[in-house]
Amino acid sequence: MKLLKLLSILTACTAAVSMAGCSFKTGTSKFSSIISSVSLSDDAVLAHPTGEGIDNADSLSISYADFKKEYLYKLKNYNATYGVTSDTQEEYDAVFDGIRLSIISYMVEEQITLDKAKEYGADVLTDEELDALEADYQANLKSQYEYFGTKADYGTLEEGVTISEEEKLKRGEEEFDKYLADCGLTKDDLLVWQRSAVIAKKLKEAVTKDIVIERNEAVDVLNDYIDSVKEIYASDPAEYENGSYSVLWVPEEARNIKHILIALEEKDSDEIMSLRKSGDIETADKLLQEKLAPLEEKANEVMAKLDGGADFDQLIQEYSADAAAAEVYPDGYMIIPDSKMYVEGFVKGAFMMDNIGDYVLASSDFGWHIMLYASDPEISQEVMDENIDYILETLVTSAKDEKYSQTVKQWLDEYDYEIDYKALNVEAPVQTEEASSAAES
Numbered sequence: 001m002k003l004l005k006l007l008s009i010l011t012a013c014t015a016a017v018s019m020a021g022c023s024f025k026t027g028t029s030k031f032s033s034i035i036s037s038v039s040l041s042d043d044a045v046l047a048h049p050t051g052e053g054i055d056n057a058d059s060l061s062i063s064y065a066d067f068k069k070e071y072l073y074k075l076k077n078y079n080a081t082y083g084v085t086s087d088t089q090e091e092y093d094a095v096f097d098g099i100r101l102s103i104i105s106y107m108v109e110e111q112i113t114l115d116k117a118k119e120y121g122a123d124v125l126t127d128e129e130l131d132a133l134e135a136d137y138q139a140n141l142k143s144q145y146e147y148f149g150t151k152a153d154y155g156t157l158e159e160g161v162t163i164s165e166e167e168k169l170k171r172g173e174e175e176f177d178k179y180l181a182d183c184g185l186t187k188d189d190l191l192v193w194q195r196s197a198v199i200a201k202k203l204k205e206a207v208t209k210d211i212v213i214e215r216n217e218a219v220d221v222l223n224d225y226i227d228s229v230k231e232i233y234a235s236d237p238a239e240y241e242n243g244s245y246s247v248l249w250v251p252e253e254a255r256n257i258k259h260i261l262i263a264l265e266e267k268d269s270d271e272i273m274s275l276r277k278s279g280d281i282e283t284a285d286k287l288l289q290e291k292l293a294p295l296e297e298k299a300n301e302v303m304a305k306l307d308g309g310a311d312f313d314q315l316i317q318e319y320s321a322d323a324a325a326a327e328v329y330p331d332g333y334m335i336i337p338d339s340k341m342y343v344e345g346f347v348k349g350a351f352m353m354d355n356i357g358d359y360v361l362a363s364s365d366f367g368w369h370i371m372l373y374a375s376d377p378e379i380s381q382e383v384m385d386e387n388i389d390y391i392l393e394t395l396v397t398s399a400k401d402e403k404y405s406q407t408v409k410q411w412l413d414e415y416d417y418e419i420d421y422k423a424l425n426v427e428a429p430v431q432t433e434e435a436s437s438a439a440e441s
Contacts, residue, residue, distance in 0.1 A: 040064055046423055047108055051416040060111045060415070062104070064423070069184050070103045097426045104424060108417045109408065113200050116411060122202035129198060137194050141187065145172035148179070207407050208400035218392035222248070222384075225391075238340040246334060247383065256332035256375045257350045258312060262299045262368040263321035264291050272365045284365075292363055299368035303361055312359070312372050321367070332374040345369070 042065035049057050078084055078099070084092055117123040125133065149172025154163055163171075180186055229249045233240040246254075263269075268291045275284035302319050306312065316326050325333075335342060335350040342350075346369055349362025353373040362369050421428040 040423065042068070044423070045420070047104055047417050047419045049111075049415040050418045051414050054415060056115070060115060062107050062111065066107065067103060067424075069189075070107065071100065072184050074099050074103060100424050100426050101429065104419055108415075108419070109412070110196065110200075112408070112411050112415050113203060114196065117199045117203045120203055120206040122206050123199055125195070125198060125202075129202075133195060133198055137191055140190070140194075141173075141176075142169075144176045145169045148172040148175040151175075204400065204404050208403050211396065211399050211403060213392060213395045213399060215388065215392055218388045218395060221391050221395065222388055237336055237338060241336065241339060241341045246377070247379065248387065250334065250377045250379060251336055254334055254336045254377050255350060255373055256377050257335050257346075258316065258326070258332040258372040258374045259322065259346070260302055260312075260316050260320040260370040261322040261366060262295045262302070262319065262370075264295070264365075264367040269366050276365070288363070288365060292368065295368055299361055299370060302370050303359075306359055306370070312374075315370075331377070332372070334377045346371075 042063065044064040045061045046064055046067050048061040054060070075096075078095075114123070146169065149168030149170075152168070152171045152175050154171075157163070177187070180189075226249045229240065229245045232243065232245065233249075233251055240251075264272075268287075272284050272288050272291070275281075275287065298319070302315055305315060313326065317323050320326070333342065335347060337347075337351060339347045343364040343366060345362055345364030346366075349360055349364075349369055349371045350373075352360045352362065353371070356373050356375055359370060359372045362371055419428075
């Protein structure tokens, strides 16, 4: 949670400085008891645990000062994102009500998380973890210094005068510090938040360390996926093509086709396809034959070289207008019968051959195609293993997320925080039976 917050605040600060700074007007009407009222002191408690056996309730309480920092940040973030400059605009009442509820909710969960981390021994970081934390922290700071240094106002520079990278970093640090101060933050806050993120991750790992998913479960899931892909192909081959399902399964009748394209001029192809689209097939066919005729000699020249034993791949580089695709599809295009992804003449040509290694001359609205039946597509065991590995990782992650979510819910019940919704100036959320069921699912 905190790592996300860290990243979002850095992003928000960066975005805001390019728009209108951190200025955000807090009102004196509906929001007076939240920000402007003198009747609410910084040490006023907005939330505290009431669960039985909680012997450190005071240290787990959330003060108005803690909340205010978070709330001001959120307001500035909202300002930067949406340009809303005042929290007193009535049309945004529901938005800011939601923001306040969201803030107090994740602050409560954060307090519980850090407290539980002690119980699970996840609150102490190893030297390696501390080094990684410091490295990430410094990298995040440097990226901000670079950005703010680039955006800083250096005034009018004399011709030939440039700002050194060192000076930009120094100025960027100064500007970033000012911006954080305007947000009510310091770099120490960022480090604390980033450390909390590492602790939260360690806690989740500790809670879910016993979860194991066997590889055969991932294999079963993969087989279910493959069965679904087969059903898709049987009912709608076009959907199969468009869905990139070939990493899971390929039809037996599919084949890899390499081709050498002796292309028509682009304007001629466009005209022919436009005629077809308009329904004038006869004129389109007539024009196609007319434009193909001057290119037939070159196409036959390539066919003769193939008959003489020339290498197909070398001829692609020498003659084909589609030679660049050979780098992207080194095995050729995978074609299925009645494919809608490729032009009709190309698909027909692909299935005019009987055996791997056969080649044929065919035409389409793009020109002449010298086509080679290069191979039958297949999914290698390496790719299948990668699929299984990915599914297994996904299953483990999902199982851990589910267990941790349920554990956090139990902790929330255990700590039973009492929240001063009146001070927050929001209606207390109503926990219906339906909502409870949804939360559990």
